[in-house]
Amino acid sequence: MTYEEQVKLFEQYKELVTPPERKEKELLPPLPNAVEGRVVTRFAPNPDFVIHLGNARPAILSHEYARKYKGRFILRFEDTDPRTKTPIKEVYDLIKEDLKWLDIRWDEEYIQSLRMEVFYEIAKELIKKNGAYVDTCELEESKKLIKEGIGCPTRENPVSWQLEHFEKMIEGYYGEGEAVLRVKTDLKHPDISVRDWVAFRIIDTGKHLHPLVGDKYVAWPTYNFAVSVDDHLMGITHILRGKEHTQNATKQMFLFNHMGWKYPTAIHFGRVHFEGFIMSKSKIRELISKEPNRFWGYEDPRFGTLRGLRRRGILPQAIKQLILEVGIKGTDTRITYTNLAAINRKILDEKAHRIMFVYEPQEYTIVTDVPLESKVPIHPSSEKTRVYTIKPRDKICINKSDSNSKVVRLLGLGNFMVEGDKLRYIGSDISIVKEHRVPIIQWVPCTQNVNVSVYRPSGLDLLVQKGYSELGILDYKVDDKLQFIRYGFVRVDQITDNEIKVVFAHE
RNA sequence: GCCGCGGUAGUAUAGCUCGGCCAAGUAUGCGGGCCUUUCGAGCCCGUGACCCGGGUUCAAAUCCCGGCCGCGGCACCA
Incomplete structure (x- = not known):
């Protein structure tokens, strides 16, 4: 039968054929051999280093599957090599903190050296x-x-x-x-x-x-012995781990067979490359011990550790979503910061308050007959505003690169003609802004503002950009995430008497 | 070298088990537009991929064979 004949025939009997429903897309594919209520997974780190984006994959996926199937999730510290992978006492707790930060809760906890x-x-x-x-x-x-x-x-x-x-x-x-x-x-x-x-x-x-x-x-x-015994004794049904362990499954199978045990379902996924970030344990250890003044320990925002990402303003939900998107494929994945930032931005945008920040200040004198009042919402969707009063002859600072336009609109304040080192107030009608594509820019009073240093990670460097922000920034505390208008998202890192330090997250 | 796993746009992922709803979906990136007292967000349009070669079939991203490439392992590490 030719194709045309088939089509003709199909048209004739169309009603008799029910097209199969497209499968609904879930974030996680079903787990092979999984029975609801009976799935037991585990995350088994060596407490010789904190969690980085690479380890987050088995941690998040194991936890997520256990929850999806209403099973149990076990945390197990694998610390059976005091010689070449010496566990570090503090790290047991640091790992637990990292997991809690990711909103991972475990039902049982074991330490192998105690077994x-x-x-x-x-x-x-x-x-x-x-x-x-x-x-x-x-x-x-x-x-x-x-x-x-x-x-x-x-x-x-x-x-x-x-x-x-x-x-x-x-x-x-x-x-x-x-x-x-x-x-x-x-x-x-x-x-x-x-x-x-x-x-x-x-x-x-x-x-x-x-x-x-x-x-x-x-x-x-050894690892293979301890893992096998514990996976069996703890009733692990599904093992999710990196493909560096594929050969270990073969080895462990011999032990399981000797003992008459049933080997769990094992899934091995590919490696995670996090472009532009250092994730290697040994490399990070070397850097922080050699140059303790240059790096901020495990938390340095230049590292791919969870702590480093946290300090950069990356939210745990963003990491979780990224890992779930990457899934359990066996191929390696190259994750870029742009990708993580895109997810993070979406979450952050809804809640990060807006702050005006100027980093290449150019001073201008305001020319106006009457005092002006500016009202800038703390967030575009918020009724709440910050109010500043600008009097005639007050000096305000804008970014040098914003001063090329003949007319500018200072956010929340009004429209101004640029005349030499003066800004002449010409009303606050928004329609001329739209009509003439007048740039709407951020500004800060030159005398009343806050010193801000922005730390911008760039490879192994940490660039510092100094500037001034509006006084409103004083309402925030360490770890708050803000959006510097027309600049990017930052996380408040340190507040001192004369300065606020923030770490740049992303645009 | 030996053993194992895998190759869908720049990146990530869906589809592959059960060949036809796939002239390949989604996200991000990039280009453009709309909207908007942020160059953010949102909305719209565009961009761009089935590793290669054979075979089976009316029909192949999907099945088979060969090649190429990538990754993992080859510890008294985890």
């Missing part, structure tokens, strides 16, 4: 199931044997031997590198890192004190 006995017990069970062995070969020898598909000869020792030697590991009989517990996997697995992966290793906590448990333990579970 060591659990890990030891499960390890022993695993050994009894012949699923693990103590490897006492030299590290290089071990690696070589695994590569050859054989493994350390102790692999074949009886369970009793394994239990005995694992006990010795826990008791501190071995020093660093002298013994590890390995999970028995496929010694022919194409990915060598999957072959008999390490479940426990010795860390000399006398040298590398753990911030919570000090030197109490020397046999520490």
Whole structure:
């Protein structure tokens, strides 16, 4: 049948065909294998650094899905490496603050370093199931044997031997590198890192004190072991994490199979590149320790940490919306600040009060016969205004770049002719402004104003722009977000006796 | 090198499971206009994409094969 014939036929029987409804678009796609009321997700950060935009993705998505399906959301600190990823005592709380700021509430909270006995017990069970062995070969020898598909000869020792030697590991009989517990996997697995992966290793906590448990333990579970055990014990049904973990799922599966556990549904999404922002933990740590005077710690607005973004005036709702839009795709995403700013602006515009701010002041004398009263609304949709009285011969400042026009309208005050260093009042009829496209500009009295410094992050630099704002800015407090008219959105950062410091958010 | 995942406008995302409602939707960006006592917001118009090549089919962004490109992993890190 040709296409034309089909169309003809279709027209004939049109009424009999009900077109399928277009699926309704939800912000989040449905979660595979999800049953309402039974979804359990978790966010599992290492408390060695605060949350940045990249970590916010698993945090927000895990939380959001748990809520969507009326399930549970668990916060779990994964702090089982006091040697190379040393947890920081203060950071446990900083992370919790970051999450609360994002409006993420967790139903349960765990810290892995406080669960060591659990890990030891499960390890022993695993050994009894012949699923693990103590490897006492030299590290290089071990690696070589695994590569050859054989493994350390102790692999074949009886369970009793394994239990005995694992006990010795826990008791501190071995020093660093002298013994590890390995999970028995496929010694022919194409990915060598999957072959008999390490479940426990010795860390000399006398040298590398753990911030919570000090030197109490020397046999520490690796990430893959601790994650597997906890994901099972805590009843996690869905794991949402970055794709750097895809291979870990393969490794963990062996442990789950040994133990007869069911592996959760795992979703791995791509990496988040935040253009123009530093997100690397090590890089940020290096910068703040090397140049403590130049950077404001974790909160520096030049960093992609949540704290940095907060200090810039980015709202948590904007971050959440951005992450939900990005979703759970496996591809990497390049997020730009412009994108985040667009969302932020939309939210901020409705509530940020307006303030007049002049940064390249040009002084003018007002020429008028009678005193003028200006009324500028604190927000375009607000009845509330700020009132200033301008008397004849008062001096006001406008931006130099605004002074090119022959006629200007000073916002809230009226229309003026520009005559040399004088501004002659010519009435306040708005219609001539529309008719002649007269620029409507912001202004401040030269004598009565407030010193303002605007901090503008620009790559690794922090530019400072000084200027004056109307007195109305004194009504606000630290962390308030304002819109400087015809300039951009800012966040009040610091108020001192002679100056207000604000951080520039975006236009 | 080996193993795995993925490629829709500048960016992000929808559609791909079940081929035709897709001459590809949405947001942002960019250009223009309207409105407006802010160059903001809002409204309107425009701009711009299915990685490439084969195959299957009346019909392919969607299925199959090959190539190319990108990303992740290859630790006694998480």
